Amino acid sequence: MQVLTSVALAAIFQYAQAQVPAYGQCGGSSYSGSTSCTNGYACTSQNPYYYQCVPGSATSTTTSKATSSSTTTTTTKSTTLTTTTSTTTKSTTQSTSLTSTSTGPTCTGTFSAISASNFVAKLHPGWNLGNTLDAVPDEGSWNNAAVVASTFETVKDAGFNGVRIPVTYAYHFTGSSPDWTVDPAWLQRVSDVVDMATSLGLYTIVNVHHDSWIWADVTASGANISMIEEKFYRLWNQIGTKLACKSSLVAFESINEPPCDDSTDGAEINKLNKIFLQAINDAGGFNSQRVVNLVGGGEDSIKTSEWFVAPSGFSNPYAIQFHYYSPYDFIFSAWGKTIWGSDTDKATLLSDFQLLRNNFSDVPIILGEYDASPTNTEPAGRWKYVDELVRSALDLNFACILWDNGLDHLNRNTATWRDLNSISMITKSTAATSNSLPDSTEDASATSQSSSAYIFHEYGTEVTQQSLPFIFNGNTLSSITDSAGSALTSGTDYSVSGSNIIFTASYLSKHLSSTTSPGVIANLTLKFSGGDSSPVIQLVQWKTPTLSSKTAVASSVSGSDLSIPITWGGLQRVAAVKALTTSGTYLVDDWTVYLGPLQQARATYSSQYNWDSSNVILTSSAISSVISAGVTTVFTFEFFPRDNGAVNAVNFTLTV
Numbered sequence: 001m002q003v004l005t006s007v008a009l010a011a012i013f014q015y016a017q018a019q020v021p022a023y024g025q026c027g028g029s030s031y032s033g034s035t036s037c038t039n040g041y042a043c044t045s046q047n048p049y050y051y052q053c054v055p056g057s058a059t060s061t062t063t064s065k066a067t068s069s070s071t072t073t074t075t076t077k078s079t080t081l082t083t084t085t086s087t088t089t090k091s092t093t094q095s096t097s098l099t100s101t102s103t104g105p106t107c108t109g110t111f112s113a114i115s116a117s118n119f120v121a122k123l124h125p126g127w128n129l130g131n132t133l134d135a136v137p138d139e140g141s142w143n144n145a146a147v148v149a150s151t152f153e154t155v156k157d158a159g160f161n162g163v164r165i166p167v168t169y170a171y172h173f174t175g176s177s178p179d180w181t182v183d184p185a186w187l188q189r190v191s192d193v194v195d196m197a198t199s200l201g202l203y204t205i206v207n208v209h210h211d212s213w214i215w216a217d218v219t220a221s222g223a224n225i226s227m228i229e230e231k232f233y234r235l236w237n238q239i240g241t242k243l244a245c246k247s248s249l250v251a252f253e254s255i256n257e258p259p260c261d262d263s264t265d266g267a268e269i270n271k272l273n274k275i276f277l278q279a280i281n282d283a284g285g286f287n288s289q290r291v292v293n294l295v296g297g298g299e300d301s302i303k304t305s306e307w308f309v310a311p312s313g314f315s316n317p318y319a320i321q322f323h324y325y326s327p328y329d330f331i332f333s334a335w336g337k338t339i340w341g342s343d344t345d346k347a348t349l350l351s352d353f354q355l356l357r358n359n360f361s362d363v364p365i366i367l368g369e370y371d372a373s374p375t376n377t378e379p380a381g382r383w384k385y386v387d388e389l390v391r392s393a394l395d396l397n398f399a400c401i402l403w404d405n406g407l408d409h410l411n412r413n414t415a416t417w418r419d420l421n422s423i424s425m426i427t428k429s430t431a432a433t434s435n436s437l438p439d440s441t442e443d444a445s446a447t448s449q450s451s452s453a454y455i456f457h458e459y460g461t462e463v464t465q466q467s468l469p470f471i472f473n474g475n476t477l478s479s480i481t482d483s484a485g486s487a488l489t490s491g492t493d494y495s496v497s498g499s500n501i502i503f504t505a506s507y508l509s510k511h512l513s514s515t516t517s518p519g520v521i522a523n524l525t526l527k528f529s530g531g532d533s534s535p536v537i538q539l540v541q542w543k544t545p546t547l548s549s550k551t552a553v554a555s556s557v558s559g560s561d562l563s564i565p566i567t568w569g570g571l572q573r574v575a576a577v578k579a580l581t582t583s584g585t586y587l588v589d590d591w592t593v594y595l596g597p598l599q600q601a602r603a604t605y606s607s608q609y610n611w612d613s614s615n616v617i618l619t620s621s622a623i624s625s626v627i628s629a630g631v632t633t634v635f636t637f638e639f640f641p642r643d644n645g646a647v648n649a650v651n652f653t654l655t656v
Ligand SMILES: *[C@@H]1O[C@H](CO)[C@@H](O)[C@H](O)[C@H]1NC(C)=O
Pocket: 066, 177, 224, 225, 226, 227, 228, 230
């Protein structure tokens, strides 16, 4: 996953600050240090949680692409293949000769050939080993330790049948043009990790990952397309040689999310797919029969639909892989979007999937990355999303591979899943499954948000019965158990009336009173007669949080993020932040005026605001926006339950 927003990048280059050393962290959610890299390094988004100083220049003076390849002759051991790409926007013509230096390994044993559609069917459900071998510069450089075999056992035990192992090679080359030798120790590590997965019978995809933007970005200004093609061929020829004798459980994916702006780039990505196929076939072994994943621009469904053309002349069974992180605002906590699940939301998701399927009606398709993370989405909306996404994908014969950067789903240190209900729906549900789900606000015009993933009780008020609307979907409620494993008594502790689950005042009074300290008081697990959803709903005592200070002068706190100590009043997280100037204008993204009341004037998580266990945080970018606007701005931090700032919210004012 890679997300680059102009807002985030603007935030990064705003200030001269203490310099972050090579490969240090320079941004991302929960990060509040310097965003300026040491000379020769550029602060780059690896994902929303992690920006890192990687080799490169923060500013580029070149504005146009340097070269174009219009004719490539690829020489192989026994065949010669000529490809022609006509371009309209690039002017220079260059010839690249790609020749295999590999003699090809001799594999012992046999290869049980499998069709791409069979591979796709067996791979589902899959899990991504994110931010691990793809970390830059090395495994272990980001938020995860080197992977151990038991992590794959945990993944398999949870019901996953496949894994995608993203691998970045950019900083593992020991040779330069024309051989581009990869460190043999790194190839061995990749081979060993693949074996960890396949020894458990997991269907396994390995790829070339962040190289796509580090050196293989065909859209970059000054990109040397000949160099990219040459290096890409050599790289895949070496990977193909190292992994040539792996079983048919192993598939290769050409490249992760290759940047792509137009049809010319799209044609070049088609060519990279072809070079990839040539390189692995030249490497020999079982590769000519191996399943491959081919990709279109950005692994985006629309760009793939528009420009992807499968190369001809190869016998490899292939699937198309694409990624889906939509809607952006819900998945990445932007512009106050904390709700999902309207009929329109569902229709959009289905339509996005159907357009891709209709364009490639007879091609096996893998949804190689998607993720509604428990770290930054509201649970009722998230469960509706996961339920809908998995069933829609399966209905169209897509295999799904969950993205997990190590902070999202599996806590690899404790081998526990942060949101078991999502994992259960992902690993067990079929297209026909009817899951029972907590209901929640879906209407974009709503002025407050309800969620049956919580029983919220306000501090200082009398304990009364609470009614939670549920979407039963044809099932009935079987049981409710508390964190200690004790079952609640139907009739006494709760009852079901229509589509509501009603918790009695007497039951709630066992846990809380008007003066109970705010926080999560109990977790209740619900089970139903059918489906794969067992949501854990939380009993939360809440009151409005308080901040240790209410105002600051923007110019005196500029240049770094501002942490404001908070006394939390229930759930320890921010739901949304409204940023309204005292002249009534929106501080950022004034187009949000077209959104609903809970989204208007709202800022974006990690770009403008953040929080940690004891602070809410305004980013240096938010502070600089106030300074450039030149108007005092009120930031309204909203919490769950969201009431549009009415009660459960606090203001912090940045004056100019
Ligand atoms: C582009 O890459 C090719 C192949 O590596 C190399 O021969 C050529 O000199 C490079 N061109 C430029 C302008 O750097």
